Amino acid sequence: MKFYHDLVTSQSWEALQAWRKRYEFMLIGGWAVWLYTRGLKSKDIDVVMEYDVLAQVKEELEVVKNDRLKKYEAREGPVDIDIYVPFYSHPGLPAEELGQFRVSLGGFGTVQPEVLAILKQAAWLARQGTVKGRKDMIDWLSLVTTEAFDGEEYQRLMKQYKLQSVGKQVGELVGEATFVPELGWSEHVVAKLKKRILPLLL
Numbered sequence: 001m002k003f004y005h006d007l008v009t010s011q012s013w014e015a016l017q018a019w020r021k022r023y024e025f026m027l028i029g030g031w032a033v034w035l036y037t038r039g040l041k042s043k044d045i046d047v048v049m050e051y052d053v054l055a056q057v058k059e060e061l062e063v064v065k066n067d068r069l070k071k072y073e074a075r076e077g078p079v080d081i082d083i084y085v086p087f088y089s090h091p092g093l094p095a096e097e098l099g100q101f102r103v104s105l106g107g108f109g110t111v112q113p114e115v116l117a118i119l120k121q122a123a124w125l126a127r128q129g130t131v132k133g134r135k136d137m138i139d140w141l142s143l144v145t146t147e148a149f150d151g152e153e154y155q156r157l158m159k160q161y162k163l164q165s166v167g168k169q170v171g172e173l174v175g176e177a178t179f180v181p182e183l184g185w186s187e188h189v190v191a192k193l194k195k196r197i198l199p200l201l202l
Contacts, residue, residue, distance in 0.1 A: 008043045009041035009042065011077060011078055012031070012041070012042055012043050012044065012045060012079045013031075013041070015045060015076035015077060015079040015081070016045050018076065019045070019047070019081070020107070020108065022056075022060075023049065023053050023057060024049065024053050024109075025047040025048060025049040025053065025109070026047065026048040026049070026098060026102060026108075026109045026111060027045075027047055027109065027110045028046045028047065028048060028084070028091065028098075028110065028111060028116065029042065029044065029045065029046025029047075029119075029120075029123075030042030030044065030046070030135065030139055031045060032046075032110040032111070032116055033116060033139040033140075033142065035108065036105065036116070036146055037139075037142040037146055039138070039139070039183060040138055040142070040182060040183075042135075043079070043080075044079070044080045044082065045079060045081040045082070046081075046084070046091070047081065047082070047083055048083075048084045048085070048091075048098055049083060049084075049085065050085070050086065051085055051086070054072060054083060054085055057074060061074045061075065061076065062074065062075070063083070070084075070088055071083060071084050071085075071089050071091070072085065091122060091123070092118050092119035092120075092121065092123070093115065093118055093119065093161060098111055112153075113143055113144075113146065113148045114149065114150055114153045114154040114157055115157065116143060117140060117143050117144050117149065117154060118154075118157060118158070118163065120139050120140045120143065121136075121170045122166070123136045124136035124139075124140055124173070125166070125169055125170070125173075128173070137173065138180055138182050140170075141177070141180065141197075142183060144197055144200070145193055145197070151200050154200060155200055167200070167202070168201065170201055171198055171201030171202040174194060174197055174198060174201065175194065175198065177190055177194070178190060
């Protein structure tokens with residue numbers, strides 16, 4: 001199952017392994033989804049870290065502040081790394097609240113799947129109609145159909161953070177999905193999945 005070229009994803013994975021040895025962070029984004037699904041690999045890296053760790057990164061790499069998207073951006077070789085920090089970043093939920101949902105998976109700190117789905121759907125909505133938006137959609141669909149995903153917990157969190165209107169937007173996009181060749185899903189498979197997923201959203 002591929003979306004990006006093997007060389008690109010291999011470079012990204014190697015960069016992620018290097019960062020794990022050097023810095024303390026929580027992994028979100030496409031690689032976090034991959035830890036749960038073993039579906040599509042990622043080319044970019046998304047992490048949440050504290051400001052003191054960000055200061056460490058700045059000592060070793062050039063870091064650019066992106067005020068429009070409320071994040072910091074770095075590069076490890078050819079790999080783009082987006083850094084989210086507390087009380088500044090909002091990658092779908094406030095960055096400072098993500099620590100309460102932390103879990104360990106595959107040797108990384110990440111967030112529980114229902115929270116990751118909320119973060120991934122925010123990226124999906126922001127990037128509709130783009131190549132990255134397509135990847136976000138596939139990541140989201142693969143995540144919410146794993147055994148680890150708890151639909152009731154997802155609904156509870158959506159209600160807690162007053163994201164019902166976001167859920168309706170996502171539901172409309174899910175309703176438009178037909179087949180997902182990147183995951184080997186036919187129209188028939190997607191139709192069955194919709195019956196499971198749409199009640200969580202609409």
